Amino acid sequence: MVACSWCWGRRRAADERSVHLPTNPVQPNVTARRVVIPALAASAALLVGLWIWVAQPLPPALLAAGTDPGLVLLDRHGRELRTTRAGDGSRRRWVPLGEIDPDLIAAFLVAEDHRFYRHGGVDLRAVGRAAWSNLRAGRVVSGGSTIGMQLARLLRPVPRSWSGKLQQALWALRLERHLDKQTILEQYLNRVPLGQGAVGVEAGAALYFAAAASEVSLGQAALLAGIARAPSGDNPLVAPRRAGRRREHGLSRLTALGYALPGAAHRAAMEPVIATGGRAAFLAPHFTSQILGWTERRGTPAAGRWRTSLDLSLQEELEAEVRHTIETLARRGARHAAVVVLDNGTGEILAWVGSPDFWADTAGQVDMVVSPRQPGSALKPFLYALALDRGYTPATVLPDVARVYQTATGPYAPRNYDRGHHGPVRVREALGSSYNIPAVELAERLGVPSLLRVLRGAGFASLRRSAEFYGLGLALGNGDVSLLELANGYRALASGGVWRPYRWHALAPGESLEPGRRIAGERSAALVLDILADPVARIPAFGLETPLDFPFPAAAKTGTSRHFTDNWAIAATGGFTVAVWVGNFSGRPMEGVSGVRGAGPLLHRAVLATARRYPPGQLPAPASAGAVPAGICRLSGLRASARCPT
Incomplete structure (x- = not known):
C-alpha cells in the first residue's frame, strides 16, 4: 500500500515538472484573422472599385468611326499603284449590321466566339479550355478571347501579355455593361483587320472579292472570318493555300454548328480563293502586297501617300516579257518566271x-x-x-x-x-x-x-x-x-x-544610305x-x-x-x-x-x-x-618568264 502511494506520488511530481504552460497563451485563430480580414477588405475594395469603373459611362469618342486617311502607294514618278481605300474614296466605309450578309456574321461568330450571345463579355468556359490547351502544349496556342475582348483590344490597344489579357477582359465587361450585343458585333465587324491594309468586312470583301459585305458568298464569308486571326500571313494575296485551308475549316464549323447545309458548304469550298473580275486590279501586285505585309508586321501605321521606288513603266514592260518567256518555254515544261531589278547606288x-x-x-x-x-x-x-x-x-x-x-x-x-x-x-x-x-x-x-x-x-x-x-x-x-x-x-x-x-x-532628297x-x-x-x-x-x-x-x-x-x-x-x-x-x-x-x-x-x-x-x-x-595586268604563264599561272612564256 505504501509502495503504491509512493509510486503514484513520484509520477505526479514528474508530470508536474514536465509541463510548462505559457503565461500569456495566444489563440491560433487570432493570427489568421489578422491576415484574412485585411485581405478580404482589400479584395472587397478592389471589386467595388472595378464595379464603379465598369459602371462609368464609356468615353464619348471611344466608339466613333472616325476618319482614316487610308494609304495610297505611288510609283517613283507619282503614278498610283494601289490604294487601300474603298470605292467611295475612304479606306473603310462603316456598314450597319443590318447591311452585312447573314452568312458573314455567322462565319465570324463560329470562328471567333460561337457563345457570343450566352456570356457577358468574358467566356469562362473558353478561358478554361484555352488554359488547358496552353498547359498541354507548353506554350500559348489559344487565347480564349471573346468578340468583346477583341473589340476592346481594337479600341484600346494593349500588349499581348497576361496583363494585357486582363485589361481586355475588364474592358469587355465594361462594353457589355453599356452596349447591346448587336452594337458590339457591328463595332467589331467594322474594325477587324483583314490584311493588306483592309480594315472591316466591307474593305476586306472589296479587296479580295470586288464585292460588298452585303453580297459575299458562303465561301467568301468563311474565308474572311478565317483569316482574321492571322491577317498578315494568311490572306489570299500572300498565302492563297493557307487562306484556302482557313476557309475549309470555317465551312466545316459552319456545317457542324448548323449554320450551313453540307451541300452548300461543299459548293462553297469549290469557289476560287480570290476573285479576278469586278473592279480594276491594283498594279505591281506582288510588290505592293509585300509592302503592306512588311508594314503590318512592323506595326507601322498604313496611312498617307507613300512614294515607292518602283518604276511602273519598267514594271509593265517586264511583266509582258515574263509572259512572253512562259509562252516560249511552255513546250519545254516551264510555267512560271520572275524578275527583280535593283538600283545599285541606292538599293531601290x-x-x-x-x-x-x-x-x-x-x-x-x-x-x-x-x-x-x-x-x-x-x-x-x-x-x-x-x-x-x-x-x-x-x-x-x-x-x-x-x-x-x-x-x-x-x-x-x-x-x-x-x-x-x-x-x-x-x-x-x-x-x-x-x-x-x-x-x-x-x-x-x-x-x-x-x-x-x-x-x-x-x-x-x-x-x-x-x-x-x-x-x-x-x-x-x-x-x-x-x-x-x-x-x-x-x-x-x-x-x-x-x-x-x-x-x-x-530615296528622299538629302536622305543618306544605310x-x-x-x-x-x-x-x-x-x-x-x-x-x-x-x-x-x-x-x-x-x-x-x-x-x-x-x-x-x-x-x-x-x-x-x-x-x-x-x-x-x-x-x-x-x-x-x-x-x-x-x-x-x-x-x-x-x-x-x-x-x-x-x-x-x-x-x-x-x-x-x-x-x-x-x-x-x-x-x-x-x-x-590596285590590280595590275601582267603576262602569265599558261601552265603555272605565275608570271611569265623565259622558261614559261605567255
Whole structure:
C-alpha cells in the first residue's frame, strides 16, 4: 500500500515538472484573422472599385468611326499603284449590321466566339479550355478571347501579355455593361483587320472579292472570318493555300454548328480563293502586297501617300516579257518566271514581277522574288571572291579532273555540266565557264564554313542550316536562297564588295544610305565582275554568242539546279542589277532547259529594257582597285618568264 502511494506520488511530481504552460497563451485563430480580414477588405475594395469603373459611362469618342486617311502607294514618278481605300474614296466605309450578309456574321461568330450571345463579355468556359490547351502544349496556342475582348483590344490597344489579357477582359465587361450585343458585333465587324491594309468586312470583301459585305458568298464569308486571326500571313494575296485551308475549316464549323447545309458548304469550298473580275486590279501586285505585309508586321501605321521606288513603266514592260518567256518555254515544261531589278547606288527596287499572272487562282499569288529555291552555280562568284581575298588570282591554276571527296555523308564526286574534264584551268576560265569540279576543289581548300560566312554576310539569310548540312555542295548552290537575296548579293559585288539593304521606298532628297558591311575586298569584287563580264572566258562552255552578251559592260552569271528544276540568270552593271528565275512553282523539272537557254533570254531582254531607262554605267575596274595586268604563264599561272612564256 505504501509502495503504491509512493509510486503514484513520484509520477505526479514528474508530470508536474514536465509541463510548462505559457503565461500569456495566444489563440491560433487570432493570427489568421489578422491576415484574412485585411485581405478580404482589400479584395472587397478592389471589386467595388472595378464595379464603379465598369459602371462609368464609356468615353464619348471611344466608339466613333472616325476618319482614316487610308494609304495610297505611288510609283517613283507619282503614278498610283494601289490604294487601300474603298470605292467611295475612304479606306473603310462603316456598314450597319443590318447591311452585312447573314452568312458573314455567322462565319465570324463560329470562328471567333460561337457563345457570343450566352456570356457577358468574358467566356469562362473558353478561358478554361484555352488554359488547358496552353498547359498541354507548353506554350500559348489559344487565347480564349471573346468578340468583346477583341473589340476592346481594337479600341484600346494593349500588349499581348497576361496583363494585357486582363485589361481586355475588364474592358469587355465594361462594353457589355453599356452596349447591346448587336452594337458590339457591328463595332467589331467594322474594325477587324483583314490584311493588306483592309480594315472591316466591307474593305476586306472589296479587296479580295470586288464585292460588298452585303453580297459575299458562303465561301467568301468563311474565308474572311478565317483569316482574321492571322491577317498578315494568311490572306489570299500572300498565302492563297493557307487562306484556302482557313476557309475549309470555317465551312466545316459552319456545317457542324448548323449554320450551313453540307451541300452548300461543299459548293462553297469549290469557289476560287480570290476573285479576278469586278473592279480594276491594283498594279505591281506582288510588290505592293509585300509592302503592306512588311508594314503590318512592323506595326507601322498604313496611312498617307507613300512614294515607292518602283518604276511602273519598267514594271509593265517586264511583266509582258515574263509572259512572253512562259509562252516560249511552255513546250519545254516551264510555267512560271520572275524578275527583280535593283538600283545599285541606292538599293531601290525598280521592278518586281513575282509570277506571270497574279490573278491566276492559287498559283498566281506565289511570289518567286522572295520564295527560296536552289540557285545552282549562281553562288560561285562569292566563292571566287573569297578565294581572291585569300591570295588567289584570276590566273591561278585549278584542277578540273575526276576526284572523289570523302565527306560526313559519304563519298562525293562532283561532275561538270558537260560531264567532261578540262585538266588544269585558270580561275578566270573556271568561273567564266562555270565549271563545277574546280569550284568544289576551291571550297575544299577554303572551307565550307568560310564560304557560308561570306554568303550570310552578303545577305543570304535563307541559308539557315549549318556548314555540315550543306557540305561541299554549297559551292554549287545546294542551299535555298531567294531571287531578291541573289540580286542584292550581286549588287554588293558591283558596289565594291560592300553590302547594303535594299529599299522599297524612293530615296528622299538629302536622305543618306544605310551603313554597309564589307563582304569582299574591293579588288576581289572588281576582279570577279571582270571575269563575269569577259565573253572570252565563257567561250569554252557557252560558245561565241550567248544571251549574256550586252552592248555595254555587264557581269552576268547563270545557274541551274538539279534535274533542271530552277533556272537563274543575273546581270550586274555599274548602275543596276537584274535577276530572273524560270521554272515551276510546284518544283516539277523542265525538259533540259539550262540557265543560259531558259532564264538567259529573259535576262537579256530585261537588262536592255532597264538600260533604256537607267544608264548602265561602268563596272568597277580592277585597275582602279590596285590590280595590275601582267603576262602569265599558261601552265603555272605565275608570271611569265623565259622558261614559261605567255
